[in-house]
Amino acid sequence: MYNTAYTSAELSAYRKKVENHYADIFSAPAYIIVFTDSYEKYSHYNTHDGPLAAAYICLSAQALGYGSLYATESISDAAIRKIITIPVKYTFVCGIPIGIPVSWPEMPLKKRLEELTVYEHF
Numbered sequence: 014m015y016n017t018a019y020t021s022a023e024l025s026a027y028r029k030k031v032e033n034h035y036a037d038i039f040s041a042p043a044y045i046i047v048f049t050d051s052y053e054k055y056s057h058y059n060t061h062d063g064p065l066a067a068a069y070i071c072l073s074a075q076a077l078g079y080g081s082l083y084a085t086e087s088i089s090d091a092a093i094r095k096i097i098t099i100p101v102k103y104t105f106v107c108g109i110p111i112g113i114p115v116s117w118p119e120m121p122l123k124k125r126l127e128e129l130t131v132y133e134h135f
């Protein structure tokens with residue numbers, strides 16, 4: 014069911030935004046797709062291990078001068094499984110496009126410690 018509350022101008026603007034998003038993502042020269050092994054001995058840690066591995070891949074890419082993106086929806090499990098054959102025992106974590114960005118986003122202001130710290134009570 015479509016949400017008819019949007020005007021056609023809003024829909025076109027949104028379509029353009031999505032097109033640009035995918036044009037950016039699919040301009041990357043390399044992709045790393047992260048999976049965890051559900052039959053692995055310590056698979057109960059997979060919900061931690063997979064995202065940790067992905068985060069280290071992104072950090073390593075940045076340290077080497079590359080940009081990356083942690084993508085779970087833009088690059089989805091279903092889409093990846095249509096392209097490459099992956100045994101079902103592997104659980105999708107994310108797709109990581111990697112490349113040299115046209116430009117780097119501006120670094121957001123670092124939050125002050127007081128904004129992030131809670132002592133004993135929230």
Ligand SMILES: Cc1cc2nc3c(=O)[nH]c(=O)nc-3n(C[C@H](O)[C@H](O)[C@H](O)COP(=O)(O)O)c2cc1C
Pocket residue numbers: 082083084085086087088118
């Ligand atoms: C679990 C998770 C899944 C994400 N999936 C996507 C995605 O599919 N597509 C996307 O563009 N960004 C996705 N993001 C967001 C980006 O990885 C990134 O965090 C976001 O662009 C903010 O980056 P910035 O802080 O550098 O602006 C996801 C983030 C997380 C934590």
